[in-house]
Every structure is written in C-alpha cells, then in structure tokens.
Amino acid sequence: MPNQPDLQLWLIPVFPLIGAFLNGTLGRNWSKGLIAGVAIGASALSFVWVVKTLSALGQLDTAHVERYFTWIASGDLNVGFDLAVDRLSSVMLLVVTGVGTLIHVYAVGYMDHDKGFWRFFSYLNLFLFFMLILVLAQNFLLLFVGWEGVGLCSYLLIGFYFLEKYAGDAAKKAFVVNRVGDFGFSLAMLLMVVQFGSLDMTKVFTAAKAMPVEAQSGILTAIALLLVVGACGKSAQVPLYVWLPDAMAGPTPVSALIHAATMVTAGVYVVARSSEVFLKAPLAMEVVAVIGLLTAVVAALIGTAQNDIKKVFAYSTVSQLGYMFVGLGVGAFSAGIFHVVTHAFFKALLFLGAGSVIHALHGEQDLARMGGLRSKIPITYWTLMAAALAIAGVWPFAGFHSKDAILLAAHAHAPWMFWVGVVTAGLTAFYVFRAIFLCFFGEYRGHAHPHESPAIMYMPLVILALLSVAGGYLPIMDWIAPLFPEAHEAHDMTLVLISVGFGLAGILAAYYVYVLKPGTAEASAARLGGLYRAIANKFYVDEAYDAAIVHPLEQGSRAVLLHGVEQVVVEGGLKGTVAMVRGFGGLFRHLQGGNIRSYAVYALLGAVVFLGLMVAKGGSQ
Amino acid sequence: MNFFLISLIKTGIVAGAFMTTLAYLQWIERKVLAHIQSRLGPYRVGPHGLLQPLADVLKLTTKEGFVPSHVNVFFYVLAPFLAVLFALISICVIPFGPSVEILGVKTDLGLADLNIGVLFVLAISSVGVYGIALGGWASNNKYSLMGGLRSSAQMISYELPMAIALVSPLLLLNDLSLRTIVNEQAGYYLGVIPKWSILQMPFPQVFSFLIFLISAFAETNRVPFDLPEAENELVAGFHTEYSSLNFAAFFMAEYANMVTVTCMATVLFLGGWHPLWPAEYGSDYAPFALLAAGSAMLLFHGIVQPVRGRKWDRYSMPVAGLVFGALSLLFLLPALKPVLVPVFWFVAKAGVLLFLFIWIRGTLPRFRYDQLMNFTWKFLFPVAIVNLLITALAVALQGPKG
Amino acid sequence: MPQLTAVPLSWYLILSAILFALGIAGFVFRRNVITVFMSIELMLNAVNLSFVAFSHQLRQVDGQIYTFFVMVVAAAEAAVGLAIILTVFKNRQTLTIDEVSSLKN
C-alpha cells in the first residue's frame, strides 16, 4: 500500500509484548511498583498509539493496511505478516487497549498481596499482545495466531492459582473445549485456501462478494459454519459454553478482561469480520442466530440459580454473548459489535465490582454470605448498580441502546426471536439484580469485616461506570454501519417499551423476591422442584458431557480396544504377526545394527545409486 | 631460466650464511654466557676458540648414531628431520634488504616474497611442534614423552599471543607481504625518529613487540621457557634418547628457530634493513666506522700493547684486525655499498636481539610449568588482545592511509 | 605448451572425490575412535578442496569463505570430539568404538 502513510501499526501490539517480556524475564526480582509501572505503561502506551493512529487515519473509509514481510510463501500460497485497521477493528482496538488499561490499573490493587505478581502482569500483557494481533490481523492465519495466543494466555491465567486443583482443571477444560472450536477454525482456513487460494482478508472477501448467495449449502456455507464452530468455542456458545463458568477460577481481573470484555468477544469479532462470507450463506446466519438465542436463554436460566457471584456474572456473560450472536445472525452486525462494546463496559464493570466485593470480604464469593454491604462499600455499590442497570437494558444506560438495536433487528428478522430475546432480557435483569440485592441489601450474613477497596481499584470502577451509563451514546453503530449492508429498521417505540418493560419487571421481581420477602426464593425453588434443581445444576450439562462423551470414551476404549482389539485381534493376530515380523526383521535386522559404520555404508550405497541414476540419465549438466 | 639461476645463487648464499651463523651462534652463545659468568668459555680450538664449532660438528658427525632398541624407529628418525626442516624453511621468506641491482641483474635481497609471508611464517612455526612432540613420543621414554607433551602444549599456548602480537603491527602496515611491510616502515618522523612499527604512529607497537619477544622465547624453548629440556626434571626432555646427528639436528633446529624469530621481529617491528638514523646523517658509514674501530682495537692490542694471554694473540689479533679493516673497506665500495649496508643494518638488529636471547638465558631462572601456562593464558594473551583492540581503535580513528 | 600448464578443473574434483572415498573407507573400516575421527576430517578436507576449486572456476571468493567456515567448525568439532574421547577413555579404558556400545540393547 504505497499511497498510504506508514503509521507503524506494529508498535501497537509490540508495546505489550515488550512489557510481557520484561516482566516475564526480569520481573521476578523487581519491586511491585516497577512491575506495575511496566505493565500499565505498556498497555497505556499501546492505547495512546491506537488513539494517535486513529486520529491520523481520520475517516478511515477504506481499510489501512501495512505489509511488513512475507511470512509463508509456498507455491502460490503467500501469507504475509500484514496488519490492518478499518472501522471495525478500530472499535475493537479502542475497547481492548482502553478497557485493558483500566483493568491493569485495577489489577494492581487486586493482586497486591499475590506472590505471582510479576507472572500475572506478564501474562496479562502477553494476552493484550495476542489480542491486538488478533484484532489487527489482515489475514486469517495471523488472526489464528492471535486466536491461539489468547487461548494460551487464558489457559495460563485461569490456571494462575495452579496450586489449587480446581484452577488447573478449569484451565484444562477451557483449553480442551477451545481446541474443538480451533479445529473448526483451522478447517475453515484450509477450505479458504482451497477455495480462494489465499488467506488475505481483502482477497477472500472480494472473492466471496463475487460469488452468488447460496440458497441451500455450499462451500461458503461450509466455511461460515466452520468459522461458527470456532467462534462458539472462543465465545462460549452452546454447546461449547461450559468452559467459561469454570474459567472464573482465575483472578477476577482476568475474568473481567479476558472472559468478559475482550477474548470471548473474539468469536463475535471474527464472524462480523467475515460478514461477506456469512451474507452469502443464509443458512449459517440462521444457525448463528439460533445458537445465540439458545445460549442466551439457557445461560440466563442457569444464572438465576447460581450462588457464586462470579458464576452469576459468568453466565450473564454467556447469555450476553448469545445476544451478540443473535445480532450477528439476524444480520445486524453493527448492532452486535455495538453490544460487544457496551457489554465490554458494563460486564467488565460488573466483574471488577464483584472483585472489589470479594476483595472487601477477603475472598468470599458466596452470595449467601453477603448482604447489607450497601453502606459498607458505597462506591462499589453504586458502580455495580450502574452496571446492573446497564445490563438490564434500562434507559438511558449503555446496555439499553445496544440490546434494543439487536432486538429490533431480531424482530425484523423473525418476531419469535424478539419475544424470546425479550423474555431473556427480563431473566437477565432478574438474576443480575438478584445478585445485587443478595449482595448489598438485607443484613450482612458473613463474618468478615468489609472495607472499601483502595482508590487504585475503585477509580477504574468509576470510569467504567461513567462509560456504562453514557456509553450508549457513542456513535459506534453509525461508525461501523457502512461496513455492513444492513437494513435499518424504523425505531419502533412499542417494541422498545416492551423490552424495557420486561427489564424493569425482572428487576422488580428480584426486588420483591429477595428484598421485600426474603424466603420466597426458597419457597418458589421448592415449588419448582425438579426444574429448579435442573437449573441449579446447570441443566446437568457437564454431567451430560461426562455421560455422553467422556465416559463412553473411557468405557468404549476399554471395551473395544482392550477386550476387542487387544485380546481378540492383537492376541490372535499376534502369533502370526510375530512369526512374520521375525522372519522379516531377520532380513532387515542387520540394517539396524546400531553400527554407525554400516549406516555410513548404506548412505554410501544411496549415493552410489543416485550417481548411477545421474550417469544413466546422462545428466552431466 | 635466468630467474632460476639467480634464485639458485641466492639460495646458496643464504643457506651458507645461515648455516655458518647457526654454527657460530653457538660459539657466541657459549662465549657470552662464559663472560656473563666471568669465565673464558671455549678457548682452545683456534684463537679464542674460533674453530670450536668446527670441532663440535666433527665430534657430532663422528659419534655413533645410536638408536635405542625400544624406540619407534621410523618416527624416531623422522622427528629431528621434521624439526630441522620446519626450522629452516621459514628463512626463505625473510627479506634481508631492498631490491637492488648487482652487475646489471635486478633482484630482491631475500629468497622469496610471498603475498602472505607473515601467514606463511606463522603456519610453519605452528607446524614446528611436530618435530619435538614426535621426538618425545617416539623415544618411548616417560621423560621424553613428558618433554614432548610439555613442549607441544607450550608451543600451542604461545602461538596465540604471538600471532595476535603479530597482527597489531599488520594493522598499521596493512599488508601481509614481508617486503611491503618493511617498505611501509621506511622514513623518519621529524627527520630523525625512525618510522619502525615499534615507534609508528598512531599507536607504537612497543607492547606487541615485548609480547612477541616473550612468546618467541617460549616458541624456541629458550630459557626461561626451556621446560621441555629441563635437566633437573626430565633428564634432557625430548632429546634424551638422541645422539650424534639426530641430536645435532634438534640443536640446530633450536638455533635456526632463534634466528628466524629474531629476523621476524626485525622485519615486523624494527623496520627491517632501514637504518637507525637517516642517511643524510651518514648512517651508511656506520658499518665502516664500526668495523674500522674494531680493527683499530685489535691492531692496538695485538701490536702496540698486547694483553697477557695466549702468545698466539700476538699474531692472531693483528691478522683479525687486518681482516676487519678489509671488511670495513668493503662497505665503502660504491658497487657493493647498496647491497651490504642494508644487510648490515638488518644483521645488526637481528644480532642485538640474538644477544638479548643469550643474555636472558644467562640471567633468568626457569619457570615452573603451571606458572608458564598461567602466564600465557592469564596475562600474555589478554594483554595481547587489549593491545590489538587499542591498535585497531587507533587505526580506525586515524582513518584510511592517504 | 598450454595443455601442460593448464590443469582441468575436473581433475581437482576427481582428486577430492578420491580423498572423500578414502575418508569413508577410514570411517567404515577403522575401529580406533581417533582414526575414525581423523577420517572424518579427511572427508571435510576433500570437500574443502572442491569448494576452493569451484571458487577458482567461478572467480568468486565465496567458496573459500565456506572453506574457512568449515575449518573453523572443524576446529570446534575436534575440540569437543577429542574431549569426549578423553572422557570415554577415562571411563572405560578403550578406544575401540565397537566396545563403546553400552547404550545398545
């Protein structure tokens, strides 16, 4: 791209990389202040650089691409190390670096007493690096690098307290489940190479644009669906969402940054990025929408019955991601991305607030042992309240705008989706406020001595709170809308009112159940009986997986391999085989005499044969 | 054909001179040592033992070449041969004087002029180890083996500082051909200070000269580094088992190495054949003056005021005086002058260095083995490298030669 | 007489081939570790010869550079290899490679 100014895009990811490197190598014997300085400095620097770049790029009507060097050149496949910024990625960049920086700051306070301080910040910076690569990548392979990289970092950070078993298990779970998705993603890439002979996004998308819309299914649908599989893994959609709740084993800032704000939205980002492909594959779009809806409902239901505050928010994350998928699926890409942004604000805020609560209660995470903290930790309370209102989609908070955009699009696409969405919205409001009320209202049910978090922790809270109050008015949709050919629905007031109404209804219900008449919850739970138990046990999904996949694998392998193959085939065939192998091996045993000299002789033999061929070919030249 | 003829003649001359030097070097050494230890030294054979070398050669040749029964004969015989060979070869690249014209024939003083003379000398001296090592090993005798091992270790170890010390003047003179190197050192600062690389700007090579000398002592197994033949530890080291001509070969090799090394030092550091002070101050007449003075002294002591000594001195000394006078007159002949004067200067410098060798042998005690190794590896080598770096820096700062 | 003064390049190559073959022979037939090692050095030398020959033919200095590198690496290799041989000898008092096979079987 000669005509474009060289803006040193590569600096954006490199800053965190340097930070990660410094902290990772030297941090061990640095003072906490220095480590924090390096980490925050790195992320802040890249944030500044993003801002500078964007301001330099101005309107950014066409993507700004910078090609650095050819990474892989094999045959006609040529993968370069290219970074690009367009309106979509610019939004993501701002979110990642901005929220990331805030969370870094917060983490300094949160992790203060941790021995792994340097390790933590090194990982965090590394994560930022990979995430930025993911966002900036101009071809799918590079994107995949970032994709895997963030997976790695999330693994490292979930398992940060690797001394506890549950952390290790959760990390492993996340990693394995993500592998499933990554498998789909890599297959998608292979298909692209086969189909378009390139992984460069502009090439692929222009090629896809040229192709006709596939009524039934076709190569594009295949690619799209495989991408969806990948996205499901990364963005914790049904059926691959199970890892996300467990991922809360990591430190809370991690949950906020990786498992709420940035990484989990990578799937959404990828789908939006390959909108060209999806628009040609309506089937895939449909699948996305349904998956999203299903996820939203299921997660919301489960969320109502969780007692671990972080788990609650985790499930709400899952269901919000579901919302985003609905948005994408019904073709409202900009709405989906918009929701990504607002969600990043209020969900990060929710987690950080939860973290601050946990911090205040010295690591207590059970809602049953909280309550009445409103007066004890007011700042946390108010900020959390803002976040809760935002997620409940109450006007004028951030969540309202994005969620409504999605719901309107859904209605335009298929009314039943709208209604399901609205109900889910009500559920969301209900269980989020359930958490809030259980945590802050009533009288304190714990034994610790709550204390407000230090300034370094609640400053980010405040900032995020402001964002989640006013974030809805950011002109993000108008900014990225031109990227996507989508019909803008007329702003239907009734629908808006309906959704808001459901939200408020959910809040009120929660208030009634958990504040006015404590105990009704248990009663209703008793009344619901089996359903409630099912919900409380997350619909036995994990057990189902155990029963359906893990256990059969074990049993099956034992049955088939041990009793079947081993004892029948192997034992039976062994005799004959052994005899055969003996005879055969007797021939070749001397070739493997472990005597290097004879190996040399064989090499010589090879050389002679080769020369003989040359002579036979008469090939002197 | 002409070329071959001239080369042949030159080779003959050089070889003859070289051999005689070797023979008489030994006489000189014994004399000097004797006088350092206030003895008289060889005195019987010929006037002041002047014929002593001849006698020695006779003795060594007529001795029985005894080959012990327990040795590995082939290598036992091969070793001294190798030693002498490698000791003598490197003389053939040493330039003794400028290219001159004798009887209408234009030629260089010196046998050959390789483009890589310095490297050649280094290579030969690095191969020179084999003679001693093999000798020590072939003797099949633990003392000899120890001597051989020691000497090979010592030589390898001192190769490095020597080579590095050689490199730094090369940086100043930036060529590998010895003749060019000497030419590079022509001229005088302020009209008087010679431009030898030991004094040459930007960084005088005093240190590398010292390092070179020290490692030269080790290379030639001279005191204080003569461990391979440390009598009180290893009988006579690697040539314990050698006798007659084989022994003589080793002996000769040692002296040949000395001469070669001193020649190298002269060429590389002391400006080869360039006189100590410029010709306009009459440096060309220095040899004449020196020899004339010598002859005058001899005549005086022989005729006017004979010292108490052998009565033959009454006759031998005047004769020697006359010979000296004749020689000194040779240096005045315009035909021979351009040839002889540079050679004289070259020989004079080499001679001084040789005297230094002998002098030190008479003065210093022997090193202990560990001291020897520590000295080279922990002191000499680093110093040489530092010196090289400084030189390189200086040259780089000075920029390319105009 | 030009054909007397000029040597065909192929002769150099053939020479290097012969030397290489000799190296292989040493490597294959000898049992003394040190000798085997020396045969390897011989092979390296043979290769060097062809390098230099080609650099002469192509009028390029690169071949000689490669030779230079080969020498340096050979030096390093010799240092380490001989050290290994010393250690092996220290531990099992033999230089016959066939007897240094405790890792086999």
Add this chain to the structure above:
Amino acid sequence: MDLIFFLLFASIAVGCGISLVVQKHPIASALSLIGVMGSLAVLYLLLGAEFIAAVQLIVYAGAIMVLFVFVIMLLNAAEEAPSRKTNWPSRLLGVPLLAVFVALLAYLFDKMSPSLGTVTFGAFTTGGKQIGRSLFNNYLLPFEVTSVLVLIAILGAIVLARKEID
C-alpha cells in the same frame, strides 16, 4: 609446470590418504593426514587461494592435528586390535561400493570437464584482502555466529575434559 606440481602433490595427497586408512597406528594415521593437509595447502596455492592455504596449515595442521597428536600421545593409543565383531555389510559392500562411487564420480566429472574449464596458476588469486572484505561484509552474520559456536565448543570441551574436583 602447474601440471607437474598438481600431479606431484595430488599423488602425495592420495598416498597419504591411503596410508591414513591402512596404517595401523593412530600416530602414523595422524601424520599421514597432516601430509594430506600439507599437499592440499599447496594445491590451494595452485588454485590461487593463498589465504586459505595458509589457514589450512595454521588451523588444520597447526592446531587441530596437534590436538589429535596430543590426545593420541596422552592416551598412549596403541595399535588397533583386530575387531571381534565383524559387521558384514561394511566388509562386503564397502570396498566395491567405494570403487564404484569414485568411478561414477570420475566419469561424471570427466563428462563435465569441458564445461568446467581449466585451472591456470595466477588466473585468479585471492589474498587476505578479498577474503576479509567478503567475510566482513556479506558474511558478517555467519562469521559472528561461528565465533559464538567456537566459544560454546571451547566451554563444552573444558566441561567435558576437566577432572571433577570435589
């Protein structure tokens, strides 16, 4: 003239090579290897590679082989004992294979030789200057890397060969 020199030293090289293989005593082999190297150095001179020739002597003959001889002396390596285990592939295949190998190569080179041209002394001479220039411009990185390699090798040799001082 060239031809004479070439034939002379080539034959010396081959002879020494053969003796390296057939000599029973390590020292003898070592010396014959030195002979090969020396004659190769002369051949390098004929090829106009003066610097390489010198380095060949200094590094190979002067350093590496000295090391070999040194070790042989140190271990006081005796003549080779006839081996107990015969490895038949090398016995059977070895010699004929080598013969075929050389024959084929010779044939190929001979076929190629018109296109390869001839070597005349002085046609292309490279002293230290060209080598140095090329080494420190085009081949700077390999050079540095090699130096590191050598350093590592030194360390390794020391670690391997030192006596365990407890």
